[in-house]
Amino acid sequence: MKRLAPVLLPLAALALASCGDSPDTVLAKARQDLGAGNAQEARYRLAEALRSAPGDARIVMLLAQAHLQQGDVDGAERVLSRLGKDAGSPQALRLRARIALQRGKAAEALRLLARDTSAESSAIQAEAYLAQGDSDAARKAFQNALDAGGGADVAAQYARFLLKAGELDRTAQVLRGMQARDPGAYQTLVLAGDLAVARGQTDAAMVAFQKAVDAYPDRVPPMLALADLYGAAGRFDDVEPLLDKAQTIDPDNETVAAMRLRVLAGRKRWKDIRNMLQTRESQLEPGSEAALTYGRALLNLGQPGQARMLAGRAVLMQPDNRDALLLLGEARLATGDAPGAWSVLQPLAAGALAAGDVLRPASRAAKAVGAPQADALARRTEPAQLARTEALVAKGEAALTAGQWDVALGVYRTLLGTREDPEVLARLAFVCTQMRQTALAIAYADRAVAVSDAPQYLYVAGLARLEGGVQLPRALAQLKRAAEAQPDDADIAQALEKARAAAG
Template structure:
């Protein structure tokens, strides 16, 4: 089933990875620009394997690590650049973001204390979010809008902030600005999809999520978003393909173990659900929806009391439709 979907999803990733390429650093930069960070990392690593002191490759690797949320690795690369005397002009911004990723907020803010550019305000906003200071984050994003400099990353970050605080009007404004500046960047596509979902436009959300997967085939949040959106649009074929693709590319990911069990449940194969859940019970212990599905499988297999014991901790704290449906089924079976 996944074979017909994989070429579509992997096309972008394969495009920059030809074995006949003769410029690994150029290819790494190209992959970075298209946001295929895993390919960029591997290509830059090959350059550094040949010459561990290659300054352009070290700088690129630092930026790749930042893009992947690997702050400690980014700091290590920046340290090597500084020792060699090849630190890039935006070293303080790069190091500040890396420090934010490693939880060293005070040190991060100290590095950009005098920087009034848009990127510095984005980092201040992120620091405020980490501290759960919503008003300070909003002020920092507002200052960033009026600041000088590149705002490619500011606008999607602001949109994400407003989506997280359920301010759809402000999110819509930030999403529009992000699309004006860089409509095909992953961050812009992602916040556009999230806003569309929040506004009930699941078709647009699905299109944006699929575009992210086309660009970066292993993007987990986009894949999960696409699964949810395709299900809401009533396209079970796409949903099944996406789940199968996720299970194939992330065989040990507990979320896709659960998603695959959902497919078994749709097919009425409750024994397969039980076996899958039982085999991964430890990994799924804190996954509420997986526990409810496991309980539903046990219920359908006639193990009512075991199902009740499995579901009870989740039902005690959840009142959503999924939990209510199982609660009623258990009551009916009593």
């Protein structure tokens, strides 16, 4: 029983404190708890207060909100069932709409809020429209929420919607409003970092996330975002202190463990990786980042056979996993199986976007088997040529991220040259879709599908037609095929829902 005392005594003290407080005081303290992310404390406080004032609708609804904040939908619904004459109040209907939304019933949520024009209602409606795949209606609802006086949370939701949609200038506009109202708010600081990342402004992103870490030292996400940027820049000495802090706050955070592995791999500390993972080898999910990092460590430590086994398992589970295929090709090459290595590496190296980590082993494999592509691959791996290509690829990716469509169009046209590369064609189709050049987008997309009917190319072809408002039956058919092949892809699923609505 003594082991329970440290947990039970504070809760008992909290309950006793709540007994002597007025309902208004309890509500104020509970709102502070919820604002600080302490939903559990709010629940204890409100549940105790409800015993003294069982008919207080304000306490009932705030307690339901606390349950929802913890993801306890059933608990929220049970609490709301205690409402009497206030069951049909606007606030109660909003809570019921949130419950419906969390249960995947977006249409019911919209029905409950049909006559509610408040900022909170409009924000919930925006979430419901997003769940239905109707981004245009979601955009209008978010704007309505802001116009109705929505605060920082609504602005942050809207900004993240715009950020995901690639509307960086509009995101920046919303962010400026957030900075004017509350420059030190958590959402404001983190959004500034995310927007800088989207624009490829690494230094500015580091500054923004550092501000968030300094202002909110108990929040893990900005720590990990900053650590990720440091890791990408090779600043591993700066990464580890952030991971140590994050692990202290959230010991079971899987991202922290994954990032530690990336640091070790970046430092080529292969023995440390092997020592960390070898006792858990049987538990590693095939194709996971940890399993492939472990396989690469074994390859670099002179155990290519074991690396080949791990990579083979991964490819069986995930045939399109680029990292698994690369590791398998390299492991086969290291075990003397040049034909097997070439069979895996040749498709990876064929694309115009292939990087040096693929081209170099592919070139060795091609030379070993006397493949006709050997000379061309040797030229592509010449340092000067490889540097030019990788710089161009990086420029294209940065332009896509930043929504610089004219720049991206020029880069990918250069990379395409005279070849029919489906990956480059798909990027060109996507860029032209964003530029509202529908006919050109469809032409590029159809050329990609003619080379390969992989789901990502079907998706781009369907999206080009859907966004252009043309050939909607064909768009629907292409998106259906893409969704059947990749049922877990959220972007494909959202486009399919929008196509179904557009096709009637």
